[in-house]
Amino acid sequence: MSNKLKERTTSFKDSLQIKEQGLYPYFRAIESGQDTEVKIRGQRVLMFGSNSYLGLTNHPKVIEASQKAAIQYGTGCAGSRFLNGTLDLHEQLEAKLAEHTGKEDALLFSTGFQANLGALSCITGRHDYILLDERNHASIIDGSRLSFSKVIKYAHNNPKDLEKKLSLLPEESLKLIATDGIFSMEGDIVRLPEMVEVAKAYDAAIVVDDAHSLGVIGEKGAGTASYFGLTDEVDLIVGTFSKSLASLGGFIAGTKDSIEYLKHKARSVMFSASMPPSAVASTLAALEIMREEPEHMQRLWDNTHYMKSLLVENGFDLGKTESPILPVYIRDSEKTFRITQMLFENGVFVNPVVSPAVPSEESLIRLSLMATHTFDQIEEAVDKMIKARTALRIGTLDTATI
Numbered sequence: 001m002s003n004k005l006k007e008r009t010t011s012f013k014d015s016l017q018i019k020e021q022g023l024y025p026y027f028r029a030i031e032s033g034q035d036t037e038v039k040i041r042g043q044r045v046l047m048f049g050s051n052s053y054l055g056l057t058n059h060p061k062v063i064e065a066s067q068k069a070a071i072q073y074g075t076g077c078a079g080s081r082f083l084n085g086t087l088d089l090h091e092q093l094e095a096k097l098a099e100h101t102g103k104e105d106a107l108l109f110s111t112g113f114q115a116n117l118g119a120l121s122c123i124t125g126r127h128d129y130i131l132l133d134e135r136n137h138a139s140i141i142d143g144s145r146l147s148f149s150k151v152i153k154y155a156h157n158n159p160k161d162l163e164k165k166l167s168l169l170p171e172e173s174l175k176l177i178a179t180d181g182i183f184s185m186e187g188d189i190v191r192l193p194e195m196v197e198v199a200k201a202y203d204a205a206i207v208v209d210d211a212h213s214l215g216v217i218g219e220k221g222a223g224t225a226s227y228f229g230l231t232d233e234v235d236l237i238v239g240t241f242s243k244s245l246a247s248l249g250g251f252i253a254g255t256k257d258s259i260e261y262l263k264h265k266a267r268s269v270m271f272s273a274s275m276p277p278s279a280v281a282s283t284l285a286a287l288e289i290m291r292e293e294p295e296h297m298q299r300l301w302d303n304t305h306y307m308k309s310l311l312v313e314n315g316f317d318l319g320k321t322e323s324p325i326l327p328v329y330i331r332d333s334e335k336t337f338r339i340t341q342m343l344f345e346n347g348v349f350v351n352p353v354v355s356p357a358v359p360s361e362e363s364l365i366r367l368s369l370m371a372t373h374t375f376d377q378i379e380e381a382v383d384k385m386i387k388a389r390t391a392l393r394i395g396t397l398d399t400a401t402i
């Protein structure tokens, strides 16, 4: 082995102090089906860290569709959409997604990450500009970097700052604004009406990443543009199947011409194998359930409001969330790891979010609701959070973090 590589990997391992402290919270293997209660290291754990907002990963119709597709089409596509990897199933899902989002056409990618990577890297070039919310998802940032365009960040969810930045750019250049619809850590919704106004004033295109908005907001869960009635004003909608749609994969929806462009320019679709049949079929089934059974989205929101009200009543600082993502601000990274570990030992799974995902003073534990949680499970989790907070001497919103 190269000595230099050995030095690099060993020094990284040594930097993982949280492992020595017994606070390492990542890569915890689940040994059971994935619902609101899972088994980890033989223990029952309440799951408050999943993105399966509608709780459809165990839905019999979704499982059956996935099984049937594997039997009919095989387990994989062994090629990219561009070449041998296009099935009629892929085209069916694209047509349904175009209809669902209110766009002319859609294109599948093998993950949501690849959708952002592919689109953001190929639309703008060296002489163009990409404007990013400072809290956008990593896949948007990475895609922008690959474009060789000039990347400018604007203050989080701040149309005024966006306008300031746009006003300094040359009129003739192509400008692309990319934003999350619901922000994945903070849980707030993009101020789309004002962003769209600014975009129009400067002839900028706008891409909204609806990873956390599909199945959560908008007509039948159609996402952010639908929620604000601005479907025609948003140029491209990005989505993932790894959250509400209970599968794996991603897509981009837009005009026929923009999808045609992406089909021939987005390298992550042209040079990577297409979604396997079982994943396409489970997405199709979940999409149908989402559209036909509004009760799942209703239950998700009932659960969200219930848990949010309990947490706020008990003095937890939830920032500006407006969604089933409930960030509980701890504002100290070590305490964030400690409360995550204590909750885990007491049977509650939450995700710690620390730097570089957020600035350290904004460290938080991220809880996310599912339609399938019960009020009893929510009460149990909140009760355990109150106990952990007391044991770790973490302050309430009134007393400030101590």
Ligand code: PMP
Residues within 6 Å of the ligand: 111, 112, 113, 114, 116, 137, 139, 180, 184, 209, 211, 212, 240, 241, 242, 248, 249, 250
């Ligand atoms: N965009 C956002 C906002 C996300 O949160 C995620 C996943 N966490 C992705 C894109 C990537 O989606 P996928 O899991 O399908 O790769």
